[in-house]
Amino acid sequence: MNIAPLLNSISKYISLTDKEIEYLESKVFVRKYLKGQYIVQQGDVCKYECYVLSGCTKTFYIDKEGQEHIIMFSIEDWWTSDMGSFISQTPADFNVQCLENSELIMISYDVVEDLYREIPQLERFFRKIVERAFVASQKRIVRNFSLTAKEQYLYFREQYPLIEQRIPQYMIASYLGITKEFLSKIKSQLILEQ
Amino acid sequence: MNIAPLLNSISKYISLTDKEIEYLESKVFVRKYLKGQYIVQQGDVCKYECYVLSGCTKTFYIDKEGQEHIIMFSIEDWWTSDMGSFISQTPADFNVQCLENSELIMISYDVVEDLYREIPQLERFFRKIVERAFVASQKRIVRNFSLTAKEQYLYFREQYPLIEQRIPQYMIASYLGITKEFLSKIKSQLILEQ
DNA sequence: AAATGATGTTAAACTAGTTTAACATCTCTT
DNA sequence: AAGAGATGTTAAACTAGTTTAACATCATTT
Numbered sequence: 001m002n003i004a005p006l007l008n009s010i011s012k013y014i015s016l017t018d019k020e021i022e023y024l025e026s027k028v029f030v031r032k033y034l035k036g037q038y039i040v041q042q043g044d045v046c047k048y049e050c051y052v053l054s055g056c057t058k059t060f061y062i063d064k065e066g067q068e069h070i071i072m073f074s075i076e077d078w079w080t081s082d083m084g085s086f087i088s089q090t091p092a093d094f095n096v097q098c099l100e101n102s103e104l105i106m107i108s109y110d111v112v113e114d115l116y117r118e119i120p121q122l123e124r125f126f127r128k129i130v131e132r133a134f135v136a137s138q139k140r141i142v143r144n145f146s147l148t149a150k151e152q153y154l155y156f157r158e159q160y161p162l163i164e165q166r167i168p169q170y171m172i173a174s175y176l177g178i179t180k181e182f183l184s185k186i187k188s189q190l191i192l193e194q
Numbered sequence: 195m196n197i198a199p200l201l202n203s204i205s206k207y208i209s210l211t212d213k214e215i216e217y218l219e220s221k222v223f224v225r226k227y228l229k230g231q232y233i234v235q236q237g238d239v240c241k242y243e244c245y246v247l248s249g250c251t252k253t254f255y256i257d258k259e260g261q262e263h264i265i266m267f268s269i270e271d272w273w274t275s276d277m278g279s280f281i282s283q284t285p286a287d288f289n290v291q292c293l294e295n296s297e298l299i300m301i302s303y304d305v306v307e308d309l310y311r312e313i314p315q316l317e318r319f320f321r322k323i324v325e326r327a328f329v330a331s332q333k334r335i336v337r338n339f340s341l342t343a344k345e346q347y348l349y350f351r352e353q354y355p356l357i358e359q360r361i362p363q364y365m366i367a368s369y370l371g372i373t374k375e376f377l378s379k380i381k382s383q384l385i386l387e388q
Numbered sequence: 389a390a391a392t393g394a395t396g397t398t399a400a401a402c403t404a405g406t407t408t409a410a411c412a413t414c415t416c417t418t
Numbered sequence: 419a420a421g422a423g424a425t426g427t428t429a430a431a432c433t434a435g436t437t438t439a440a441c442a443t444c445a446t447t448t
Contacts, residue, residue: 061336063340064340069336069339069340071332071335083328083329084329087326093336120314123314123317123321124317126321127324128281130328131277131281132281134277134328134331137332138265138278138331141334142263142265144335145257145263145371146258146263168394168395169395169396170395177338179436180395181397181398181399181435181437182436184396184397184398185397185398187396187397343405362424373407374427375405375406375407376404377426
């Protein structure tokens with residue numbers, strides 16, 4: 001089982017003993033998903049926090065008009081789940097679906113308390129991970145408030161060049177909160193400008 | 195020094211020994227601000243995480259056109275700061291200003307590591323606080339995506355009735371991401387409807 | 389190579405929310 | 419009680435982004 005990328009990621013914030021690494025390894029598992037498969041479904045209780053080893057996922061919800069809205073993408077070395085559902089074990093607001101064949105490290109709700117008890121430092125690691133996620137989320141709200149759709153697209157392209165290449169345009173439009181037609185218009189404007 | 199409300203809030207997630215409470219008490223302090231005073235200023239490094247004992251604050255930023263955008267309000271029993279600035283000790287994106295005379299418990303960046311070392315459980319407490327803040331922030335993004343301005347206003351009114359009464363309408367408009375003129379229009383529509 | 393389904397483009401008509409500007413009301417200070 | 423400053427309202431002209439609908443392109447399957 002190859003959890004090395006996760007251990008490497010953890011080691012940026014805390015250092016674990018060999019025993020702790022062994023314990024962590026014994027409590028998590030790796031799971032493969034095919035393109036199109038769901039990791040979390042809206043309405044189900046989210047049982048896992050997932051670390052992406054390879055592949056790509058989208059987190060989205062379907063609104064009352066049946067429209068899909070993409071909240072985030074996750075690629076290698078990112079975390080994904082429906083945190084609201086996970087922490088309170090209530091029905092998920094979001095779906096998480098694989099956009100490519102993917103390999104994830106799964107941390108179950110059933111073991112996460114054991115992990116925190118045996119490896120108290122993990123509490124710190126996840127605190128820091130969530131702090132960063134919160135800051136990123138606030139910054140996204142700021143961008144929504146003060147940037148035009150075109151500016152938001154340029155920001156996305158600059159910030160996540162790797163993601164843009166792997167994902168169809170209409171999903172990027174959904175992530176930006178605009179229609180695919182309008183994104184298409186923005187792109188043709190940008191081509192004319194340069 | 196009255197930190198009882200904070201201790202009460204902490205006790206919902208973890209339990210502290212008398213010694214730990216004493217240590218916590220020795221490391222934090224209470225500070226009073228007058229209406230209009232700034233707790234954090236855009237561009238400065240945010241030195242504190244603040245727990246609101248009494249009063250009310252707004253967190254906002256000024257965009258490149260000089261427009262103010264309100265990110266959040268904080269009242270009794272809420273936390274406030276510029277977390278992005280605090281965790282990485284870099285210049286703040288946000289201002290935090292008091293809308294009423296306020297009393298805050300201040301936790302300095304200089305002592306927060308001591309606190310985590312002496313009271314490891316606090317790591318858990320803050321992890322949970324930030325998890326909730328992150329979930330709330332994601333839900334706000336969802337509302338921005340799928341609700342009209344009127345629906346967002348109704349949600350705000352239902353969710354934070356206490357805040358609405360304490361704050362001028364134009365700040366609520368700013369929080370919702372709309373102009374004060376349009377909020378005024380929404381309100382007159384709502385009056386006609388009922 | 390034809391057919392199918394998924395993705396992307398273009399353009400016209402439309403709408404939610406903005407801008408501008410004038411005016412109304414309220415509260416605090418003197 | 420008069421004036422000033424902050425807050426709130428109304429309405430007309432405007433614009434960023436949506437909707438609808440038709441068509442273009444590309445990859446995959448048969």
